[in-house]
Amino acid sequence: MTRILGWLAILGLLAGLVMGFGVAPRELTQGNVQRIMYLHVPSVWVAYLAFAIVFVASLVYLARRAPGADRLAHASAEVGVLFTGITIASGAIWGKPTWGTWWTWDARLTSVAILFVLYVGYLLVRTMVDDPERGARYAAVVGIVAALDIPLVHFSVYWWRTLHQPPSLIKPGAPTMPPEILVALLVNFVAFTLLYAYFVVKRVWLLEREQEALA
Amino acid sequence: MMRDNWSFVVAAYGLAAVLLGGYWRRLVRGERRLSTPAGRSPRTR
Numbered sequence: 001m002t003r004i005l006g007w008l009a010i011l012g013l014l015a016g017l018v019m020g021f022g023v024a025p026r027e028l029t030q031g032n033v034q035r036i037m038y039l040h041v042p043s044v045w046v047a048y049l050a051f052a053i054v055f056v057a058s059l060v061y062l063a064r065r066a067p068g069a070d071r072l073a074h075a076s077a078e079v080g081v082l083f084t085g086i087t088i089a090s091g092a093i094w095g096k097p098t099w100g101t102w103w104t105w106d107a108r109l110t111s112v113a114i115l116f117v118l119y120v121g122y123l124l125v126r127t128m129v130d131d132p133e134r135g136a137r138y139a140a141v142v143g144i145v146a147a148l149d150i151p152l153v154h155f156s157v158y159w160w161r162t163l164h165q166p167p168s169l170i171k172p173g174a175p176t177m178p179p180e181i182l183v184a185l186l187v188n189f190v191a192f193t194l195l196y197a198y199f200v201v202k203r204v205w206l207l208e209r210e211q212e213a214l215a
Numbered sequence: 216m217m218r219d220n221w222s223f224v225v226a227a228y229g230l231a232a233v234l235l236g237g238y239w240r241r242l243v244r245g246e247r248r249l250s251t252p253a254g255r256s257p258r259t260r
Contacts, residue, residue, distance in 0.1 A: 031218060031219045031220065032219040032220070032221060032224060033219065033220040033221075033223050033224055035224050036223065036224055036227045036228075039227055039228060039231055040227075043231070079238075082234060082235070082238055085234065086230075086231045086234055086235070089227070089230050089231075089234075090227040090230070090231060093223050093226050093227040093230070094223065094227065096223065097218075097220040097223050195235070199238065199239070199242065202242045202246065203242060205246070206242065206245045206246060206249065209249040209250075210249065213249065
């Protein structure tokens with residue numbers, strides 16, 4: 001099953017590349033550099049998804065002390081950090097030719113940087129406490145508190161004046177982009193979500209085996 | 216209209232490929248390590 005998920009993720013990523021580079025048209029104002037969007041936007045979507053799952057799994061862990069929920073939160077946080085890193089890096093690379101700068105301390109970029117640091121902290125908390133049960137409990141609290149930054153990241157472009165553009169897709173109402181661009185973006189959303197699922201399933205399995213080996 | 220800036224596109228996708236590929240490889244290595252009996256290298260199987 002995991003293997004099938006892995007192959008589906010690879011096929012999805014290949015389809016996403018074909019859609020992003022072969023089917024979607026060259027954007028009129030930004031030119032081909034806009035194609036970074038097919039990497040940047042699905043990455044931040046996966047980061048949101050990953051951290052939302054950390055939030056729910058952390059609540060379940062605190063309520064029921066279920067080790068499976070803790071493993072899911074741990075795996076999801078790790079994969080979420082990876083995709084947040086990709087979001088920040090691809091955004092900086094996209095920002096240089098379009099905004100003229102790699103980085104600016106506007107509300108969107110700063111809140112994403114805080115999100116990254118919060119979840120790196122979440123992973124560090126687990127390693128800093130000797131008792132695994134206590135470490136899991138502390139991490140669950142961090143996982144719940146850190147999730148408060150997710151709406152802050154998403155709505156920062158509405159609440160403050162930012163250099164970053166407002167959301168193109170995850171917003172109320174119908175998308176305003178041309179259909180070819182929208183379809184290419186949606187294919188990449190699916191591909192990145194499959195990749196996230198594959199990574200999390202595999203990481204949860206590894207965490208389970210590691211805990212069995214230590215027991 | 217802006218220049219195409221293909222080098223930025225290649226850099227963004229290349230960096231993402233390295234990070235995702237690296238993590239994937241780490242998971243596969245971990246899986247191999249944990250499914251190998253202690254004291255036996257995966258290469259000798």
